[in-house]
Amino acid sequence: MTTPGGPPDTDEPWFVPVLALDDTQHGDGSEDDADDSDVSEVAPGTTLAWSSWAGEEQVPRRLAAAAGALALRLTEALPELSHQNPGGGERFEHAQLIAVLANALGVVVELADDRQLAGDDLARLLGATHDGAVIAAIVAEATDESAVTQQSAWLRRTGEEVHRAMWRRFHPVGDSRFRVRLRRGERALLRRVLAEQHQRLSEDGPSLAPLYPPGYGDGDDASAARSVEFSSLTKVDLTATRSSALERVQASLEDREIDAETLAVWMRTLNDVRLVMAAELDITDDEQAPPAPWSATFPAWRTYAVLGNLVHEAVLALRTQL
Known part of the structure; x- marks a missing residue:
């Protein structure tokens, strides 16, 4: 499987919010109900779709290819991995890291082709891209392989784009x-x-x-x-x-x-x-x-x-x- 290189370097949004008709005409208050101090979770009532730009640039396919290529790399020999969470937190050994990363990559491949994401699926993608990017960065550091670094960047960027789309402050709703x-x-x-x-x-x-x-x-x-x-x-x-x-x-x-x-x-x-x-x-x-x-x-x-x-x-x- 060929790797798609790194993610696009652009300000174009990868995802756009899908607003119900009622939401485009009246505020539903969900943004005001969100915790002001923590936006790491899925924003209430959020449904996201891949943007038209992302479709034209085949971003979903390229993301799936990056995740698939990294999953294939996990089947080959790797240096022994371990990770200690900061501040004396939990320590993860090689088998645990590989299992979490493999599961995260499976979620990304599964959901990359979905036209719309909401609820549990959106939360799964957000969690998978976060965990996957962290562990893929550990693999990249251990192997010193540029392809793995690029694959880690795909996961990190996807999580950032999901987060940005969920909490974007100004949504076009038509008629300027x-x-x-x-x-x-x-x-x-x-x-x-x-x-x-x-x-x-x-x-x-x-x-x-x-x-x-x-x-x-x-x-x-x-x-x-x-x-x-x-x-x-x-x-x-x-x-x-x-x-x-x-x-x-x-x-x-x-x-x-x-x-x-x-x-x-x-x-x-x-x-x-x-x-x-x-x-x-x-x-x-x-x-x-x-x-x-x-x-x-x-x-x-x-x-x-x-x-x-x-x-x-x-x-x-x-x-x-x-």
Whole structure:
């Protein structure tokens, strides 16, 4: 059996949620019933289907081929494997690891061809891809085989895509409209950061500088002078526009469904908040390592990361309308 290489490197979604007619018109509250602190389980009432892009790229077939190739590799000689869970947890020996991995691969092959996944099957796929990716990574490290590394990447990426589709915040529902699925904690967080941003705009503090870049660069004194003049002519109007957009997001925060124009306002406003927070936290690169969890700045950094995810999801959702 030939291996299909590594998984596609793309932002295209592998799975899309299948919404009942009632769900596209009215919020059923399931997202608000979910535990805000743990999204590792199957989201309530979720049914997923392979996206049209995944079908065109034969992702289900390639996933099954990767899992099948790894299952075949398990029938051949392998180095002795073992794994100790962190923190003095349970230790797994070779036979246990191989048995769990073989079972996980069987589940992946079984479910890869299903057009829709829900309930127990969705939970089985999520668990199988997680367990399979962890143990396949152990096998890859022991064998130093690139093919096994690629097969492990298929399992890990599939689990990530399932999780992302289950908890995607903005679902296209037709007519350039989107269903908004925010958990209670996320809505509370947005209420707080929007109020804070409103306060910043009213105070016009130095942290707002990223929202008003120099109009003529900052190279020489003449450019600086022209930028000051440009700012004096435009800043009031720009601030008023941003305040109006912020209030529009606040007004629609509890809506279960919004149109594309409103979602675009959400995207721009939340990105403005991120720019200001980046200045306050001295974040110069999104790849910058986070502070330690016990650091005083960690809660703000985590908020910054959540906003980044929301902006990214809004961009992807709006791309579906192009």
